[in-house]
Amino acid sequence: MSRALNDHAGGTLFGVALNYQGLLQSHLQSFTQPPYQKPPVKPVLFIKTPNTRNSHEAPVVFPQGVERLQPGPALGVVIGKRASRVRLEDALEHVAGYTIVNEFSLPEDSYYRPAVKAKCRDGFCALGPELVPAAEVADPHALSLELWVNGERVQHNSTANLVRSIPQLIAEISEFMTLHPGDVLITGTPEGRVDVRPGDRVEVQISGLGRLANTIVAE
Amino acid sequence: MKHARIRYQGQVHQALVTGPNTLQLEDGRVLAEDQVQWLPPATGTMFALGLNYADHAAELAFKPPTEPLVFIKSPGTYTGHKQVTWRPDNVAYMHYECELVAVIGKTARNVKREDALDYLAGYTLCNDYAIRDYLENYYRPNLRVKNRDATTPVGPWIIDAAQVPEPNNLTLRTWVNGELRQQGSTADMIFDIPYLIEYLSGFMTLQPGDMIATGTPEGLSDVVPGDEVVVEIEGIGRLVNRIVSESEFFTHHAHPEPTAVAKEHA
Numbered sequence: 422m423s424r425a426l427n428d429h430a431g432g433t434l435f436g437v438a439l440n441y442q443g444l445l446q447s448h449l450q451s452f453t454q455p456p457y458q459k460p461p462v463k464p465v466l467f468i469k470t471p472n473t474r475n476s477h478e479a480p481v482v483f484p485q486g487v488e489r490l491q492p493g494p495a496l497g498v499v500i501g502k503r504a505s506r507v508r509l510e511d512a513l514e515h516v517a518g519y520t521i522v523n524e525f526s527l528p529e530d531s532y533y534r535p536a537v538k539a540k541c542r543d544g545f546c547a548l549g550p551e552l553v554p555a556a557e558v559a560d561p562h563a564l565s566l567e568l569w570v571n572g573e574r575v576q577h578n579s580t581a582n583l584v585r586s587i588p589q590l591i592a593e594i595s596e597f598m599t600l601h602p603g604d605v606l607i608t609g610t611p612e613g614r615v616d617v618r619p620g621d622r623v624e625v626q627i628s629g630l631g632r633l634a635n636t637i638v639a640e
Numbered sequence: 641m642k643h644a645r646i647r648y649q650g651q652v653h654q655a656l657v658t659g660p661n662t663l664q665l666e667d668g669r670v671l672a673e674d675q676v677q678w679l680p681p682a683t684g685t686m687f688a689l690g691l692n693y694a695d696h697a698a699e700l701a702f703k704p705p706t707e708p709l710v711f712i713k714s715p716g717t718y719t720g721h722k723q724v725t726w727r728p729d730n731v732a733y734m735h736y737e738c739e740l741v742a743v744i745g746k747t748a749r750n751v752k753r754e755d756a757l758d759y760l761a762g763y764t765l766c767n768d769y770a771i772r773d774y775l776e777n778y779y780r781p782n783l784r785v786k787n788r789d790a791t792t793p794v795g796p797w798i799i800d801a802a803q804v805p806e807p808n809n810l811t812l813r814t815w816v817n818g819e820l821r822q823q824g825s826t827a828d829m830i831f832d833i834p835y836l837i838e839y840l841s842g843f844m845t846l847q848p849g850d851m852i853a854t855g856t857p858e859g860l861s862d863v864v865p866g867d868e869v870v871v872e873i874e875g876i877g878r879l880v881n882r883i884v885s886e887s888e889f890f891t892h893h894a895h896p897e898p899t900a901v902a903k904e905h906a
Contacts, residue, residue, distance in 0.1 A: 433714040438779070457777045465776075466783040468712040470685045472845045484843065505789070505894060535711040535779045537687075543749075543845050597728075597788045599716055599894075 425552040429517055430499045432603030434469035434546055436524060437590060438532065440609030442582045447612055456533045464585055464593055467536060469524065469546040469607065477549035477633050481525055483619045484542055485640040490617055493524035493610035494568040494625040496561065496580050498587055499552055504600040512588035515600065518554045519561060521633040522607045523547040523625050528614070547635050548605065558629055561587055569624040570617055578611035642797040646676040657797050678720035680794040681764055682743050684849030686713035687840060688768055690781060692855025693828050699858040708831045708839055717787045721796035724882050725769060726889035727865055734863055737768040737856035738814045738871035740807065740826050742833045743798050748846040756834035760801040765879050766853050767793040767871045789894070793881040804875055808832055815870040816863060824857025
């Protein structure tokens with residue numbers, strides 16, 4: 422991890438699920454059925470525990486006994502100033518900058534229970550390569566997000582398609598839970614997750630933020 | 641021994657609880673309890689169990705799980721002994737949950753249950769409050785129910801594992817304004833601590849300071865501002881908390897403790 426990231430993004434990693442329009446739309450039908458009953462009302466949040474932290478060019482372990490592993494390309498928002506009960510219009514003042522996150526997960530066949538076993542394995546959250554200061558990102562809601570596996574582009578979307586914008590997320594989350602400097606909001610992975618295998622070179626590219634590369638290795 | 645984390649004259653200290661009203665700092669200074677602010681005794685990740693007592697699962701109209709139902713808490717939700725927790729305005733049901741907490745003492749990966757107790761630093765207790773109004777069926781129990789600011793009292797201290805010979809046979813009790821509201825026994829846990837350490841360390845690494853909150857028995861009830869809520873586990877400790885209103889909390893109590901935690905760990 423770069424020094425800036427290490428120094429300024431060492432807090433809690435909060436993930437937001439179902440935060441891309443295409444992904445949410447694809448599930449809306451099933452979300453009216455049991456066990457969900459109705460679509461989510463508030464942001465669907467999860468925590469990537471500290472053991473999941475991983476860095477640019479570090480290996481990501483494909484666990485033994487697991488059949489499928491999926492990268493999760495995402496824009497990471499690094500909090501710079503304590504945010505408690507922040508108004509929408511002030512929310513971006515609390516952002517130090519942005520980085521790329523690859524939020525690895527086992528495939529999720531259900532969103533009903535917390536996905537600890539799927540998401541909290543060692544090294545399952547790569548961040549990097551750099552922390553790009555907020556002032557250098559003109560519009561964080563107009564960034565191209567791409568996933569490349571072995572040199573082939575396999576996922577492509579835009580942060581324009583977030584269900585909730587970054588200010589909306591900060592406002593809604595900070596209503597009940599303070600975001601601290603160094604915390605990272607993982608703003609969501611778009612639809613179309615793909616499987617990767619040991620030996621694969623996995624890269625996430627976000628316009629203006631660079632390219633986060635990892636290699637999958639067998640356990 | 642009982643290991644506490646406290647704030648004294650603006651500084652965070654580790655302390656030993658040496659008597660009913662005395663703490664000793666690492667530099668030898670002895671303080672009375674009323675001179676210090678109790679902080680959560682550990683600040684790692686908390687792995688909390690849902691539905692881990694058969695009676696409580698029945699109370700919530702759930703079948704007991706066949707695999708542990710684990711959810712994650714982050715340090716911002718912890719608060720210490722004798723601190724306050726806020727009840728949001730306009731909710732119908734906020735309840736306490738008295739839980740035995742196992743604190744990890746050394747890095748644990750792929751630990752077998754028969755060796756699991758070697759990886760424990762000791763035990764503490766927590767009050768795993770929930771705001772039931774905010775339950776949604778996505779990653780349930782969701783963070784808005786369980787990871788709110790200052791809504792998980794932890795403490796008062798960590799007692800060494802060696803001083804708790806029978807963690808599977810302890811009485812848990814919750815008192816609200818002196819009235820006994822919840823009572824159960826850790827004997828009724830579905831998945832016990834060795835099992836949970838084997839389960840979690842089987843797919844991830846547990847770190848020193850991580851905690852496993854082992855779930856709560858039946859006996860839940862609503863609590864409101866002004867209530868004093870005490871969770872107690874025999875041989876472990878007694879953790880006191882007071883409920884305040886949302887406006888009182890954000891006016892008088894929203895202190896920057898979690899920031900201090902982050903700095904301490906950085």
